[in-house]
Amino acid sequence: MAFQPIYDAVAGRVWGYEALVRGLAGEGAYSVLSQVSPEQKYRFDQDCRVKAIELASRLFPADEPLMLSINFMPNAVYEPAACLRATLSAARRNNFPTSAIMFEFTENEEVADTAHLQNIITEYRKHGFTTAIDDFGAGHAGLGLLVDFQPDLLKIDMKLLRDVDTSPARQAVVDGIVGIAEKLDITVLAEGIETEAEYLMLKAAGIRLFQGYWFAKPAFEELPAVRDVHGVPAVA
Template identity: 65%
Template sequence: MPCAGCRDDVESLDFTMAFQPIFDAEHGRVWGHEALVRGPGGESAMSVLGQVNDRNRYRFDQDCRVRAIELAARLFPAEDDLRLSINFMPNAVYEPVACLRATLAAAARVGFPLASLVFELTEDERVDEPEHLVAIVDEYRRQGFTMAVDDFGAGHAGLSRLVDLRPDLVKIDMHLVRGIDTDASRQAVVQAVVVMASTLDVVVLAEGVETEAEYATLLDLGVPLFQGYWFGRPTLEALSPVHPRAQHPELDRTSHEAEPQPDEPRHGDDARPVEDRPGLRRDGDGPRDEGDDQQDGTADDGTRDGAAGLSAHAPTVARPAHQGTSYRRLLASCGPFGSTQKSSARSSSRPPFR
């Protein structure tokens, strides 16, 4: 039975997807890619998101999922076991089971494994009925999807969502990442998030990383997954290679001179103001972007390039004491992290990251 949002008289918007890599520092490889909305000719996400309204929101949300899955099935090498991260609009999901039909049908048609799908819930989209959001997450997890909270540390009820939804993954907002190599306050906050996530068996991803110094500091803090312009820029209907130094197990914080920075101010995917970021990331509805979420609203050419070198010595920060216990076990069960299953009681209902 169709849900309230299903309407045949709503036209689809014209758009496509760009893909930005997510890097697994624990194993020195690409963990997956996030699908980010773009205009058909590579126009910014906002050129598409600006056309989304209450009438076409549901159709757009559905079309974004299908388009991302179809492209990923064509682009992802089967042997690489990559994840596809898709932003979704909770307010476009009227009935969790019915609203998944197009997603499941698309995955079956192109042979894309459901266990490789990650759905990101942006913190910038207000949800008036928390119970409805919990029902969505429960159904998605039942289907075998990985659930993520995007822009953690910004937007609506960050800690409440972490407790109520118990996601598999949290993506630390770029505002906390920017300049973390020289900011003790940001280091303290991120370290606290890592320790808290360790206790809850949640994997942490830092988004919006623009410099090697930020990357090195976040590694010291115990963050295992990364996304941002330093690693790779969003690429239209193609996969971007990651920065060659990202694959080095140990970064030298002192021997590299800073590379010249472009004249343009930081903006775009990694530094876009919250009000300009689409929440769906496919960019879908609300705001959000990471390096370019699906819906980031900025052109790909305005942000600082990922080749930025070190401009200052990144301080070494002690890793949280929890690392080495539950957090390490969790990493062992995540995607390329290994095959170990989570030991918590939730393991039966939460998909391993394979």
């Protein structure tokens, strides 16, 4: 696992870290996931969750409130309560609070059964987990999925945000997403931020949470140093 920080522009500190799967030779998530067969998905999904929790329990400062964000594959979850057993066991074993864990499901994986997804989210919330839609606006279902399911957090896909500071069309889309999220009481995160201009534009648009190379690149099995945004260290 590699870890990439999520920066809170309001608090001026790191809000949490996303755990990103990596190959043994440093291969990216896409390369690794492309090698996972349908028969291996469930076991792979479970192992990634446990690994992320184990590493975070060792790396996160004990005196700082940080969130651990974990990606999961909805189609790998056959029965929500049963699939959470390994996660809950890992959290207890490592003394890691479930309230500090956020599960992201990506729009890039098509979910044919939205009722099944709703059952997953309901079960996760029952145990105190935060939920998020990843890659919003670039996958199989955008506003339709948001209508069916309101997560705690919405991550706007980087393709919608690239050069947003110079694109009126992208700015209009962002304003629309932020407005909808505000009415639904959903926190918005801008991902894939690569320049200060993008960050300042999106912060002015009302976005609170940020992630991207401009803040820090993912670091393999460690917490990377984070850009000094306000003249003081942003690391938690």
